[in-house]
Amino acid sequence: MSVRVRFAPSPTGFLHVGGLRTALYNYFFARQNNGKYVLRIEDTDRSRYVEGSVENLIKSLTWAGIEFDEGPHIGGEFGPYIQSERLEIYRYWAHHLVEIGCGFYAFDTSEELEQARSAYPHHEFKYERYKMRNQFTLGEKECKSLIEAGVPYVIRLKVPENEEVRFVDIIRGEIVVNTKEVDDQILLKSDGYPTYHLANVVDDHLMKITHIIRGEEWLPSVPKHILLYKAFGWEIPRMAHLPLLLNKDKTKLSKRQGDVAVEDYIEKGYFPDAFVNFIALLGWNPTSDREIYAMEELIEKFQLEKVNKSGAIFDVVKLDAINAKYLYSKSPVDLAPQLRDWLTKRGKNGGKFSLAYLEKVVILLRERVKKLPDIIDFAPYMFEKPNSYDFDYFIKHWDDKVEVYLREILNFLKVIEDFNHHVLHEQITCYLSERQLKLKDIIHILRLAITGLSYGAGMFETMEVLGRQEVVERLEHFLEVVLPELRTKSNEKF
């Protein structure tokens, strides 16, 4: 039988990074087995629905390079792929369950249930099938007339009294749970919508899903699903429950402790392939001697059985390190237009810089930052004249004699025949040695004059990329306007 897997998010806003990993593992598994990958939207809770989130979800998934074979955006022979468009199907199967004696009608209101629950400490309440208002306590006739009178009802799963439900998880092995622990789960809500448990089982069966790969938070509800498959007489798909992604304190990854939406990471400037690489290695590893893998290789090497059982902490430091490696290995030619887009996105009018210039900027600064747009913050002087100057840096390196040298160097720069870093380095070093000086005697103030900062790429390389005219303008401005101000300020201070 050919492999069919699905990713089934609910449209509550955005794609969670944990969701991305689940989507990724499903994708690896599908591709590797030449199977089909289905996107199904589980929107059976109308109150949590967020407008536009389906588009948002697909956008993030597409950014990550995940493609589907069937789904609401592309169709397929098992549609519709949005659960709210399949209500009749769930209603049919819910009622069928009652008919075959595995489900029952109940009329308790939310308030009544709430009250019953509050009488118990912790979560010890379990639905009392033979005490509350349902088809067993009311009788068939009363039950029927209530339904005909339009009284709202739900359909619950009739869980066997004392049976062992066992199943084999691909990652965790055999798991056994006694039905004593399983509640008479509501399957069809009073608004006519199914709960997750019903919709999920029905759809997985109807869509011929062979492998269910999802987060560990679903493990406790598997017995309910097994019971449903058995009641319907359906084949149970193979299951694999993935370990959770964790915060630093090892709790389930949550919004309070950092960004959990994939779009947050898109916005921060991580590369999709780097992000996918990082996420894929949280909970699984092809071999331990390498950590950079392209999508194709991840697909090829993925092994569901080798996925870890324990949760993995989402560590941004590691993500940054991986992204930095991608940044360094990507072609500057490809990166230049991306940098231009980031500049524009950050309000810097990227259009005014040539791609040739931006390419040089990338080469100059890529090994000093983690993410492409970080270049803008790290080296703002590559895109505009400095608007402030690091005073501490000035104090640390200023010497009155430097001004004379700087003026001479300025004149020198105006006429130097070849404005490239080799020549600049060589000639300036030569000039300095004639005066018994070292590079470090002037280079810091030169850096301050040109960049305003105490750090950055190699000074001569930076000057070459900025170009003669720009360098000369900055140096003149520094000597005529900025320097007097800095000296006054330092005199005041000491």
Add this chain to the structure above:
RNA sequence: GGCCCUAUCGACUAAUGGUUAGGUCACCACUCUUUCAAGGUGGUAGUAGGGGUUCGAAUCCCCUUAGGGUCACCA
């Protein structure tokens, strides 16, 4: 609290009964150096604890401890 899951350096992980317990990130030192990085070299650091089984246990079993998930007319 019940049930279920889990447990290797700070983090991600490798080692599926026999290794001086390996790698990457982070950290530290040294080196390079015009700043900041990057690079190079080296280093600190781990099998939660206790019992078994075995010639031999990170690995198998049990207990303890710790952490997590879950217990909705949410998914």
